Amino acid sequence: MSAEGAGGGTGDVFERVAGLLRLARTALSQATTVLFQPTAKGEKKMAAVDRALGELWQEAEDLASAGLATGADQNGDIRTVITDMYVGEDVGRMGVLARQVGDIAWARQTKPPLPGPVREAVRGIGEDCLALVGGAQDAVASPAAAPVTDAQLADIGAQHVRLCRVLLSGSASLDVVDAVDVSVLSRCYVESAQRAASVALHMALFRETAPAS
Template identity: 30%
Template sequence: MRSLFQEELELISEQLVEMSRLAATALDRATRALMDADLALAQQVISDDQLIDALRRELDNRAIDVLARQQPVATDLRQMVTALRMSSDLERSGDLARHVAKLARLRYPGAVLPEQLRPIFAEMAVTAEQMVLRAGDIVAANDVHGASELIQADETMDRLHREVFRILLDPSWTGSTQHTVDATLLSRYYERFGDHAVSVALRVVFLVTGVWHDEQMPGAYERFTTSVPREDD
């Protein structure tokens, strides 16, 4: 029974990693559709979101089946429940990529973003994609220390998010009302995408240490990860 449980757990971990890759691909394609006014690519992102949704359903059904058949307790139970929550984060990441693609489709053939904002959103997209891929690596390796990298990357994302609003609120901003609304929505989509990646990594910390915390608590992450030895220590 224990061997079967471990096999199921490995399959669930692999599915979480695959979800992270699909989410990164979706955001990359959605961003290209946004920048290039590519209607076909935007539609592909919207259609392909069902792949992430289907993978989440499969993962959740597998986890629930394991809970029902093997009735895990303590650490095993924590692994299953945490996997369910991580699948939710990654599925929502895919939804955010779909939102970007839908906006590109809505404004086609026009440009969603004025030239002034394009470099910022390009950087936000790259940062977000790297974050979700790193989250997948953290899941695969149960890397409790990797979460600190994503927390730092999220600070970059938050800085870019604030920069978008600084530009929009500056008296020199000449964009239309539509540009302002679209940029506000897009900035939120990318920022939330990064938040979900951080959430996945922090759930890995909980999985390994058994300690959960509000990520807004200053110093909480450092307090309970400094006691976990690194593999090269």
């Protein structure tokens, strides 16, 4: 996604990608709210998820299409092709993950809450994931912002491992449906964080390797 691919100057590239991360975070945040704060406003929250995902997927599809079209051109810009492919794939996948969280959250509206310790473990992973996605958005938007760190990703991964240990040991006393929901939710948050970090890293490299003006 070079200046040409973005339809403007180099700054537009970073603004657009930051906007995609914002949409992904909005969808995931709204879905998480439905999961942990089930209220009469659940339908409105899910509608907000749908709106954000609709816009996100359209943008991701546009990037993927642009990347393929440019890649077929021997004179295409390498930076454009690679960035469109990487960013389009990552943010598109983040949309799928947010959709999964939303679907589980909505289905659980009529079910009893998860047991406290497991519920808090999932909540902690979700909150840290959302914080990381927000940090990735900031890092893409401004070179002055703090970068996403390996330590942040490692911490989220470690939380996931601890939760898996609880699930596999049977100590949480969950039925199969609840255990599957918890496992999928945790994986969705972990992968969302990984994808956001990947976008932030790629855009940092994109900024670092920009041709001298």
